[in-house]
Amino acid sequence: MGWLYYVWLGILAVFQGPELLTVFGLPIPMTLAMVAAGFLLGIAVGSTPGLAGPMAMAIALPILISVFGFSPDALLPVFGFLIGIMKGATLGGAVPAILFNTPGTPDAYMTTLDGYPMTQNGQAKKALRVAHFSSASGDTFSDIVLIVCAPFLAVLVERYLDLPEKTALLILSLAFIASVIGGSVGKGLISLGLGLIAAYVGTGEDFYPRLSLGTETLAQGFPIAAVVLGVLIVGEVFKSLEDLWTEARYRRTPQETPQSGDQSLHWADMRRLFPYVARSAVIGTMIGALPGIGSTLAATLGYTTGRARHAKSGASPRFGKGAAEGIAATEAANSSVSGANLIPVLSLGIPGNAAAVFLILAADTIGGFNPGPSVFRFTADTVNPELVIAFGLFTCMMIANLLNWTIGGAFMRSMGFMSRIPKQLLLPVVLLLTLSSIYVQETRMEAIWFTVGFGVLGYIMRRLGISPLPFVIAFILGGKLEETGRQAFAATGGDAFFLLNSPVAALFVALSAIVILLSLRKPKEHRS
Amino acid sequence: MKSIFKAALAALGLSAMAGGGLAADWTPPGPIKLMIAFRAGGGADTQARLIAEDLEAKTGWKFIPEQVTGKGGMNLAMAIKDEPNDGSVIGMVVTETLGYNMKVANAGVTPEDYTAITTTAGFQMGIVSTADKGWDSFDDMIAASKEAPLRFGVMSPKLADIAYLLGEAQNAQFNIVQVRGGKAVLNGVNAGDMDVGFMAGIQSKGVAAGDLVNLASALSEPLKQTPDAPTLADLGVPFDADGYFLMIGPGGMPTEARDALAAAIGEVITTDGMKSNGMINKAFGGAAVIAGDDAQALVEGSFAAAGQLLEAASE
Numbered sequence: 001m002g003w004l005y006y007v008w009l010g011i012l013a014v015f016q017g018p019e020l021l022t023v024f025g026l027p028i029p030m031t032l033a034m035v036a037a038g039f040l041l042g043i044a045v046g047s048t049p050g051l052a053g054p055m056a057m058a059i060a061l062p063i064l065i066s067v068f069g070f071s072p073d074a075l076l077p078v079f080g081f082l083i084g085i086m087k088g089a090t091l092g093g094a095v096p097a098i099l100f101n102t103p104g105t106p107d108a109y110m111t112t113l114d115g116y117p118m119t120q121n122g123q124a125k126k127a128l129r130v131a132h133f134s135s136a137s138g139d140t141f142s143d144i145v146l147i148v149c150a151p152f153l154a155v156l157v158e159r160y161l162d163l164p165e166k167t168a169l170l171i172l173s174l175a176f177i178a179s180v181i182g183g184s185v186g187k188g189l190i191s192l193g194l195g196l197i198a199a200y201v202g203t204g205e206d207f208y209p210r211l212s213l214g215t216e217t218l219a220q221g222f223p224i225a226a227v228v229l230g231v232l233i234v235g236e237v238f239k240s241l242e243d244l245w246t247e248a249r250y251r252r253t254p255q256e257t258p259q260s261g262d263q264s265l266h267w268a269d270m271r272r273l274f275p276y277v278a279r280s281a282v283i284g285t286m287i288g289a290l291p292g293i294g295s296t297l298a299a300t301l302g303y304t305t306g307r308a309r310h311a312k313s314g315a316s317p318r319f320g321k322g323a324a325e326g327i328a329a330t331e332a333a334n335s336s337v338s339g340a341n342l343i344p345v346l347s348l349g350i351p352g353n354a355a356a357v358f359l360i361l362a363a364d365t366i367g368g369f370n371p372g373p374s375v376f377r378f379t380a381d382t383v384n385p386e387l388v389i390a391f392g393l394f395t396c397m398m399i400a401n402l403l404n405w406t407i408g409g410a411f412m413r414s415m416g417f418m419s420r421i422p423k424q425l426l427l428p429v430v431l432l433l434t435l436s437s438i439y440v441q442e443t444r445m446e447a448i449w450f451t452v453g454f455g456v457l458g459y460i461m462r463r464l465g466i467s468p469l470p471f472v473i474a475f476i477l478g479g480k481l482e483e484t485g486r487q488a489f490a491a492t493g494g495d496a497f498f499l500l501n502s503p504v505a506a507l508f509v510a511l512s513a514i515v516i517l518l519s520l521r522k523p524k525e526h527r528s
Numbered sequence: 529m530k531s532i533f534k535a536a537l538a539a540l541g542l543s544a545m546a547g548g549g550l551a552a553d554w555t556p557p558g559p560i561k562l563m564i565a566f567r568a569g570g571g572a573d574t575q576a577r578l579i580a581e582d583l584e585a586k587t588g589w590k591f592i593p594e595q596v597t598g599k600g601g602m603n604l605a606m607a608i609k610d611e612p613n614d615g616s617v618i619g620m621v622v623t624e625t626l627g628y629n630m631k632v633a634n635a636g637v638t639p640e641d642y643t644a645i646t647t648t649a650g651f652q653m654g655i656v657s658t659a660d661k662g663w664d665s666f667d668d669m670i671a672a673s674k675e676a677p678l679r680f681g682v683m684s685p686k687l688a689d690i691a692y693l694l695g696e697a698q699n700a701q702f703n704i705v706q707v708r709g710g711k712a713v714l715n716g717v718n719a720g721d722m723d724v725g726f727m728a729g730i731q732s733k734g735v736a737a738g739d740l741v742n743l744a745s746a747l748s749e750p751l752k753q754t755p756d757a758p759t760l761a762d763l764g765v766p767f768d769a770d771g772y773f774l775m776i777g778p779g780g781m782p783t784e785a786r787d788a789l790a791a792a793i794g795e796v797i798t799t800d801g802m803k804s805n806g807m808i809n810k811a812f813g814g815a816a817v818i819a820g821d822d823a824q825a826l827v828e829g830s831f832a833a834a835g836q837l838l839e840a841a842s843e
Contacts, residue, residue: 070568070577163705163721205685205706207602207633220596220603367569374715382733443594483708490705491679491721 003151003378010391014399017076031076031392035399038081040411042088046095047415049102050240050423053089054354055430057082058233061362062225062437072368075389080396082362086355087139087400090295090335091412094131096419098327099124104419107295107334110303114319114326121322125263125413130273130324131331132409133265138281138332140401142339145285146346147394154347154376161373163488164498168508170481171499173350175512177292178470179519187466189516194457195471198222199478205486223442226450227475228361229434231468232354234451235458237431242459244423273328276306280333287333288340291352292473295337302333339397345371346390350477357472365441554788556615559590563608563619565601570709571730571811572773576620578804579648582796589792600684601625602633605776609641613778615785618645623772627830628686628837639831643781644823646790647772648797648804649812651728654742654751656735658717661724666743666758669724673700680704681713681725686834689841690746690760690767691726697764726769729812752813767837772816774823783820790819 019027038060045056064081068074093105098115111131118127161169178188197211202221204210209219280302287298306329307319319326342359344350349372351357363369368385375386438451458468492498500506562580566572573595580591596604601621611617626639655666663669672678673695680695680702682688688704695702705722707713713725714734726746734740735753742754746769751757760768775793777786796802797815808815818826 070573072569158719203598207599207629207685208635209599209603216606219606220598365568367567367573374719377718382737382739443592487705487707487716487721491703493677493703 006378006384006387007391009383009388010393011395013076013388013392014080014395018073031080031396032399034077035080035084035396036403038084039088039400039403039408040084042085042090043092043095043408043412043415044088044418045085046089046092046104047412047418048092048421048426049096049104049419050426051430052105053086054358055233055236056085056089057355057358058229059430059433059437060085061358061365062441065362065365066440068366070366072366072385072389074366075363075369076392076396078362078366079359079389079393080399082355082359083393083396084400084403086338087397087404088408090139090338091132091135091404091408092415092418093334094135094327094331095128095412095415098127098131099416100419102419107299107337108330109296110299110330110334111327113303113330114321114323117317117320117322118324118327119259120257122258122260123263123322124257124259126265127324127327128413129263129265129409130269130327132404132412133270134273134277134280134328134331135335136401136404136408137277138284138334138336139339139404141281142285142288142336143394143397143401144339145289146339146342146397149289150343150346151376151390153343154373155378157347158373158376161504162502163484163491164502164505165508167481167484167488168499168505168512169348170350170477170484172508172512172515173291173344173348174470174474174477174481175515176290177352177473179515180290180292181294181467181469185516185519187464188470191461191466191468191470192474195474196478196481198227198454198471199475200482203479204482217446222450222454223438223447224361224364224476225438225441226447227454228357228472229438230451230454231458231461231471232357233434234431234455235462235468237427237434238455238459239462240423241427244427269324273325276309276325276328277332279305279309280329280331281336284333284336285340288337288352289343291341291344291350292469294353294469295334298337299330299334303330305329346375346393347373349373349480351473354469354472357476360476554615554784556589556785558616559592560615561611561617562591562593563596563604563617564593565597565604565619565621565625566595567597567709568595570711572620572622575648575773575804575807575811578807579620579793579796582802582804583792586796586802587792599633600629602629602635605630605637605642606635608776608778609637611778613643613781615777615781615789618775618777618789620648620773620775623647623770623774623827623830624684624686626774626776626827628834629684631831631834631838632685639824639827641779642827643777643779643786644820644827645775645777645781645786646793646819646823647774647816647826648793649773649808649814650816651747651769651771652732652751652753652813653726653728653746653769653771654731654735654754654757655724655744655746656717656727656731656740656742657724659739659741661741663741663743666763669743670698670700672723673698673702677701677703678723679721681716681722682706683709683713683726683728686837687726687746687769689837690765690769692841693765693767693837694760694763728769728771732811732813767833767840772818772826773812774827787820790823794819 014031015029018030020030020033045051064078093108094111096102096104097108097111101112101116103109115127178192179185201211202209202218212218283302284298287293310325317323341352341356344352345356351360369389375390377384438447461468488498499509564576577593596607604619608619680691682691688706691704710728710730714730716722717725731740742757744757745751745759748768748770794817797804
């Protein structure tokens, strides 16, 4: 059974999976419908300042799981919906940035620089078209790189890395994530350490629970959804509520500028924009492939590279004055992060950003698919179901891209009104939805208290300028790190120096130290 | 009015007791919470959920499945202990939970604190390697272990003890690697992270396809799939990894509730065409039903035997 056969099985898994309904005798596959629904919802969410893709993914996940259940059949519809949101939100973030000078998602900040001036010049529709064209191009490119690279990387890892090397690789990833996310290495390491402590409550190999303070409540450990949603979503809601409170004094109402002139995007425009899109797509994809560096850095790098190039050519208008090239350079870069971000997820099981965290969370909750190198085992005579799911996932991504190219633009341009939704209504709704969706999944009251508790932690971390992402990633990888470390120790016959005795493992450990030392030394301007 | 109500209730209670001899008369007082000690989506979890589904279809009882995983089922055992024992809360574990694991956990509970309802399926536990290793028999593997230590994958501390004793008995060198669940052993053996490992039925497809080899049976009797492979007793280990999936309830469950549940579960898993029956046949080599007092005796026996294994392994 060659890889082509698996590609075919993956496509079939999407199109011949469970049906939603039949229209004129034509069955509509559930997965397809879920990708479309997620994609449109994602655009709407991205267009709403104060909401972001990860928020929608977080709230949708428990609801999806309670609808689809825990069978492997649930994997593709759930993944499809989440991927749809992820892609839609990236696109939607440009809408309020261009129309109202308010970025819908953090990575769309650079889009405001040229997008809003274009709106003021009466070119809003054209600016949105440029954003759509660049975003869809960057996204598609990134997905193609993912589909080509992830299987090979996974096969390499599986063939050449033994248990000690895998342990060292996890340490290296965590060190890298702690160093590159957030304002300082120290804060990153604090966040990471707290995440590991939380992961080690109640877990472990022994039959008596660890760090549970003797209570039954902690003996099962913290539910993963409570921790992730608490820190990432509830913490963000708490902080935004406080921001609203302090900012309540002045409130801007978005102003509309009269629009005029040619609003369409011509072939000539596309040819002119293409170099900017291509360069940014490559930058975004490379950044996305490294765990932990987000799309904001990609957008910044894409924009500055584009600006340097543009200044050299001397064309007008200049960047910052309403240049379509500025939008193209930013949107292509931030959109090309999402696909490549799944390379470490699928080939190593290491999530690099919040969207990837929720995909891993989905896989973990539903079961039957364990992101990591073992997914890409091309078995000879029995079908490897995880590999089929992986190719089904790729199919979902390509379907989302197709939707992006066809209906994404028009839908996006109709979403301008979303930025008028007042935050004071939005945030309580998000909070309520998050808490109820956790209760749906965990069905015990402790889960709610844990969520609120971790929400407070997330709030404090944000207030102190500590990024919560290393916390969440460390929480997810903590169990795996301990397990692989224990196994490596046992497999090497109880060798205490298993991390240093093989050259590859020793190299990874040395790199971990170097990454942290270098980040300590070098002051960085751009951080995500 | 109140006294009439009380009298009616008493009458209802009496009639229920009178009919208690017939298990079929028992109905659960409400929805049944089904605790599952296995990770969502795995074979054991699927089995538990399918049994609940079949029972809902057949009896009209309502089930609410819930994951209570971790600590080899001890988390579930501790959680279910103080639940109502009227049959409205049951849990699926393995016999090892109430045996070896409960003994080692030393958490102040014994199998007497639980009601064993019925087993559903047994493990076809074998010692398995990939065919690529080129070992045709257990002796080939032992010969290989004399040259360099072999990595032996296990999925529970009890199996780790057995693997250790096997190494002692055969004078072989094993580095025993404990992982979570049989799927992880299978993946580890396939990926080359381990040379050999215990697998409790998950190997059957691979063995049939010729990719995997059952080198020995870890049971007291030969494996159904590879009857020629030696058993642990043949290899000089006086212990075995016999085990079953087991439905339990809190201690002191009324006999009619226990027997009604056991009878209903036993019926769906042994009836052709039921989903759980199909799944158990495929994944665990057929249903194995040991119900009621026999099941209770089984777990109490394995709790007692755990002490001997622990002692032997710590010598």
